[in-house]
Amino acid sequence: MSFTLDEGEFLCLFGPNGAGKSTLLKILATLLRPTSGTVRIRGFDLEDDPEAFRARLGLVSHQSFLYDDLTARENLEFYAGLYGVADPAGRAEELLRQVDLYDRRDSPVGAFSRGMQQRLTIARALVNDPDLLLLDEPYTGLDEHAASVLRDRLRALHDRRRTIVMVTHNLRRGIESATRLGILARGRLVFLAGRDEVDADGFEDTYFRCMEAP
Amino acid sequence: MSRVWFLYRKDLRIEFRKKESVASMTFFGALVLVILNVAQGPGRRLTPETAAGVLWVAVIFSAVLGLGRVFARERENGCISALLVSPASPGTVFTAKALVNLTLMLLSQAVLVPVFFVLFGTGLAGGPLALVPSLLLVDAGFSAAGTLLSAVSAGTRRNEVLLPILLFPLILPLVALAVKATGGALAGRPLTELLPLLEPLAAFGLIYAAAGYLLFPFVVREG
Numbered sequence: 001m002s003f004t005l006d007e008g009e010f011l012c013l014f015g016p017n018g019a020g021k022s023t024l025l026k027i028l029a030t031l032l033r034p035t036s037g038t039v040r041i042r043g044f045d046l047e048d049d050p051e052a053f054r055a056r057l058g059l060v061s062h063q064s065f066l067y068d069d070l071t072a073r074e075n076l077e078f079y080a081g082l083y084g085v086a087d088p089a090g091r092a093e094e095l096l097r098q099v100d101l102y103d104r105r106d107s108p109v110g111a112f113s114r115g116m117q118q119r120l121t122i123a124r125a126l127v128n129d130p131d132l133l134l135l136d137e138p139y140t141g142l143d144e145h146a147a148s149v150l151r152d153r154l155r156a157l158h159d160r161r162r163t164i165v166m167v168t169h170n171l172r173r174g175i176e177s178a179t180r181l182g183i184l185a186r187g188r189l190v191f192l193a194g195r196d197e198v199d200a201d202g203f204e205d206t207y208f209r210c211m212e213a214p
Numbered sequence: 215m216s217r218v219w220f221l222y223r224k225d226l227r228i229e230f231r232k233k234e235s236v237a238s239m240t241f242f243g244a245l246v247l248v249i250l251n252v253a254q255g256p257g258r259r260l261t262p263e264t265a266a267g268v269l270w271v272a273v274i275f276s277a278v279l280g281l282g283r284v285f286a287r288e289r290e291n292g293c294i295s296a297l298l299v300s301p302a303s304p305g306t307v308f309t310a311k312a313l314v315n316l317t318l319m320l321l322s323q324a325v326l327v328p329v330f331f332v333l334f335g336t337g338l339a340g341g342p343l344a345l346v347p348s349l350l351l352v353d354a355g356f357s358a359a360g361t362l363l364s365a366v367s368a369g370t371r372r373n374e375v376l377l378p379i380l381l382f383p384l385i386l387p388l389v390a391l392a393v394k395a396t397g398g399a400l401a402g403r404p405l406t407e408l409l410p411l412l413e414p415l416a417a418f419g420l421i422y423a424a425a426g427y428l429l430f431p432f433v434v435r436e437g
Contacts, residue, residue, distance in 0.1 A: 029299045031435070055301035063292030069228045081220035082300045124296075 001189040002037075003182070007131075008161035010154070012178035014171060014207060019184040021167035022062070025134050028165065029059050041132075055083060058130030060138045064121045068110030072101050072120050075109055076127055083128035095123035099149050115146040122150055126157075133157060135166040139173050151177065171207065175200050183210045217302045221310030225284060226317065235280035239322040243276030244329050251333040259337040266396035269330050269345075270352075270389055273323060274382075277356060280318045282377045284311060285364040294434060304431035308361060312426065315357035315364075323349060339402025347405065347412055348395040355388050355419035362426035365433045388418050 001024075005011055015021050026032040028039060030050045039046040041053055059065075066075050073092050080088035096102040099119040109117060118141060125133065133154075139147055154177055158164060167184075168174045175181065181198055183191035183206070190210045198206070229235055250268050254260065260268065288294040297307050327342050327349070360381055367376040395411040405412075 031295060031298055051301045051303060054299055057299060059296070059299050061292060061295065063295070065293050065296035066291055067224070067228060067287070067293060068290065069231055070224070074224075074227065078220060078224045079296070079300070082217055082297075082302055084216070084301065 001184075001187075003189060003192055005163060005165070005180075007163055008158070009180055010158050010164040010178045011166070011180045011182060012174035013165065013167045013182045013184055014169070014174060015167070015184035016169075016211060020187040021184050022136055023187075024184070025059075025061075025136050025165065025167060028132075029057060029134055030054060055128065056131040058125040058128065058133040060121055060125045060133075060135040062136055062140075064109075064117050065124060066109045066117060066120060069108060071106045071108055072096060072112070073105040075120065076123060079124050079127045085128060091127060095126060098126075098153065099123045100145070114141045115143040118142050119146050119149050122153055126153065131162060133162060133164045135164065135168075137168055138166065139168060139170050147173075171204055175203060183207055185210055217306050218310045218313070221297075221302065221307060222313050222317075225287075225310070225314040228287065229284075229314070229318065235283045235318050236321050238283075239276040239280045239318060240325045242279055243272040243322060243326045246272040246275055247326065247329055247333055254334075260334055261397075262338060262340070262400035263393070263397035265330075265334050265338060265400055266393045268334060269327075269396060270393055272326055272330070273319075273349075273352075274356070274385070274389060276322055276326065277315075277319050277360070278378050278381065280322070281315055281357075281360040281364045281381075282367065282374055284314055284318070285361070285368040289368050298434060304434055305427050307434070308365075308427055308430040311365075312357045312361040312423070315361055316353055319353045319357060320349075323353070338400045340400040344399040344402075344405075345396055347408070348392050348399060348415065351412060351415040351419055352388055352392045355415065355422045356385055358419065358422040358426045359384050359388075362422075362429060362433060365430060388415065388422075391415050391418070 013021055013024070023032065027034050030046060030053065046053055067078075070078065073096065076092035076095055077088045080091045085091045093102070093105075096105050099122055101116060101119055101123070104112070104116065109120060112120065118138075122138070138150055142150065154164060158177070166174065166178070175195070179195050181191075181193055181195060181203070182189055191206065247268070250271070288297065298304070327345060331342055363380045363384070364377055367380060370376055391411055391414055395408050395415065398408045398411065
């Protein structure tokens with residue numbers, strides 16, 4: 001597959017299980033090396049300086065990446081320190097307020113509900129104020145409150161021209177936020193278009209047509 | 215360097231909160247010493263070489279318990295992936311983990327060595343302080359090799375079994391030298407006489423540390 005994403009774009013990729021969505025995100029996050037081809041960020045090969053690239057990357061995966069035995073505040077302070085944030089404690093406090101977990105800042109994460117953990121996961125991914133945010137099924141298991149927190153955070157990031165790539169099964173959530181929509185099937189990018197070029201009501205038919213095509 | 219500190223502090227914070235590794239390492243090591251003391255029988259004294267062997271059996275077996283736990287923690291909730299997509303290099307993660315393991319070993323030995331002297335110290339010319347050089351050198355090498363192999367075994371379902379099977383053959387030269395050096399120290403030989411044993415111990419530690427640092431990225435990355 002081959003595609004180019006401009007700075008500040010919000011690409012939402014849809015596809016069935018096994019289509020290669022998570023693999024694509026892992027390659028973009030430098031967790032996997034592509035078997036062939038290259039990933040270029042601002043013209044530079046990702047392999048050239050992966051650590052500088054990772055410093056500006058945020059990732060929300062299937063897993064929370066949180067330490068159950070640390071409190072919410074300690075988790076965020078740890079990640080902020082790891083990313084070299086100037087004031088880890090201040091950044092942690094700011095993010096805890098943004099995801100409505102400030103009152104529970106000193107509770108261990110292991111005692112959090114799934115929705116609270118997911119909100120903290122979002123805060124964790126934003127700890128370095130990333131230029132590129134990768135999200136893998138971020139709405140899975142979220143209650144309405146957590147989903148609205150995520151939607152607000154994504155909107156705020158998009159307004160500040162951060163680039164976002166999200167993979168999801170949820171067509172409605174994807175269409176409402178993205179500026180570009182793509183469909184992955186059998187490891188290939190079979191559809192890619194700007195949000196303006198797509199009829200939101202008819203997108204589901206497009207999706208199923210892509211799935212059925214040989 | 216500050217990233218090593220953040221990783222190190224995080225692991226120790228969890229450790230002191232849960233007290234999983236140090237408590238189990240110390241308790242298990244002390245139990246081994248007591249069992250060996252009972253097996254020795256009342257009123258019998260050990261030669262310095264045999265006493266050194268007893269000490270290292272307790273130290274090495276107890277240390278393996280802690281090693282597996284420190285890395286397994288990173289596999290919970292996929293935290294290792296978060297470390298790999300952070301700007302911290304795999305070498306940084308390795309260094310921090312090795313330092314955590316070293317700290318846990320030193321903490322448990324702060325209890326085990328006095329217990330050893332209480333149970334087996336009668337008739338030994340060397341005291342606890344004489345053991346410090348060989349303990350430090352072995353701990354450094356052991357924690358470096360153990361960190362690398364615990365990263366290998368943490369990704370498997372048979373973590374607890376696989377780690378000692380991989381680790382013990384690898385550290386055999388280290389333990390053999392340590393028993394000789396410790397036996398010499400317990401016999402009251404001065405440090406200068408033990409240098410021919412301590413120098414290769416330091417060399418093994420450096421080799422394990424360098425190999426661990428270089429190989430760690432290949433162990434923790436998926437492809």
